[in-house]
Amino acid sequence: MKRFRTLAAASLTSVVVSSIAFAAPTAANPNAINPIPGLNGTNGIPNLTGRARAVSQQTGLLSTNRTQDVNVLGTDLGIMWDNGRGQILTAFGDTAGLGLPNLLSGSLWAWRSSTLFRSSDRNLSDGMHFDSAPRDIFGQAKELVPSPKIPFVEISRVPTAGVAVGDTQILSMMSVRDWGEAGSWNTNFSGLAYSLDNGENWIVAPETHRPNAGGNANFQMSAFVKDDGYVYQYGTPSGRGGLVHLARVPEAEIMDLGAYEYFDGTEWVESNPDAARPIMADGVGELSVAYNEYLGQYLMMTTDQFNSVVMRRSPSLTGPWSGPEVLIDTRELPSAYGAYIHPWSSGPDLYFLTTVHSNYNVLLMHTTLTP
Secondary structure, three states: OOOOOOOOOOOHHHHHHHHOOOOOOOOOOOOOOOOOOOOOOOOOOOOOOOOEEEEEEOOOOOOOOOHHHHOOOEOOEEEEEEOOOOOEEEEEOOEEEOOOOOHHHOOOOEEEOOEEEEEOOOOOEOEOOOOEOOEOOOOOEOOOOOOOOEOOOEOEEEEEEEEEEOOEEEEEEEEEEEOOOOOOOEEEEEEEEEEOOOOOOOEEEEEEEEEOOHHHHHHOEEEEEEEOOEEEEEEEOOOOOEOOEEEEEEHHHOOOHHHOEEEOOOOEEEOOHHHOOOOOOOOEOOOEEEEEOOOOEEEEEEEOOOOOEEEEEEOOOOOOOOOOEEEEOOOOOOOEEEEEEOOOOEOOEEEEEEEEOOOOEEEEEEEEOOO
16 A cells, blocks of 8 residues: 655644644634544444444545544545546545634634546555655645635635546635534535645636525535436535435536526426436435446435434435435434445445544545345
């Protein structure tokens, strides 16, 4: 496994302990976190007794990936997609590290709104090992798209979905205006950014911005699925608990909002996001969707209204979707959120990433699928 070069992290923990007063975690503001193991009550991966087990910690000081060597002490989400070149790209959200604190955004840490790691690891039974990460001039994992971190202007620019179209890597990102109440953040808009060099550098495409208004408000957060020449976009409003809507666009036209069609429950309607109707009755948290060859079904993973990680099944992209199957009960892992399917899961083995807010890092999880 390749390792990252060390920054100057030999005395990392002692520096942090002596210089930073820790804030209690809060579900409303991801900046108020403590990613230091031991001090945050975390000393290893959780021992779960339900349908899913924790395989490894992917990020932070407890990870064999040593992401602290590129100044990633804590981060969340973990949106994965196949880059078409034999790698999985994983975009993480708000990321804490050492440096000048972002006091204006409420963080005692140096803060980046997004980071990315690459992996060619196909043996996930012992974790997903990272090969490399885009870095800035200081050698730390770079912020993919800069954000001013100003409350009620833009507090963060967070990735929510990724897909490869030819040699172009594409991220859907949300511009967070403010964090609001727990789980109820507000966005300015969502939109696409693209990379022509395997995620090293990203270019924002303003023509793809969807303002948080009208039908576009239902596509502030996304999940992408490629199928039969189309990219399908599952969308929800900002925050958790919103209803899921569905759009699609020919792969080659993904940057043209006028080329999108919206599912109204029966048929596809051109160029009108107001026509989209919810594809199921339940609201969800962050979501991912993928086709599973072993089951011959599409799988959707989300958190539910109780903050449990759940899975649904469907014979088609448009539904109907089954009721939720609980994979991680919130009573076992109360601060878990996000559930992002690893694209290289095969057979009955389903791997996915979930964030644990209490130590603000990402776990690789495994569950065994049953027909």
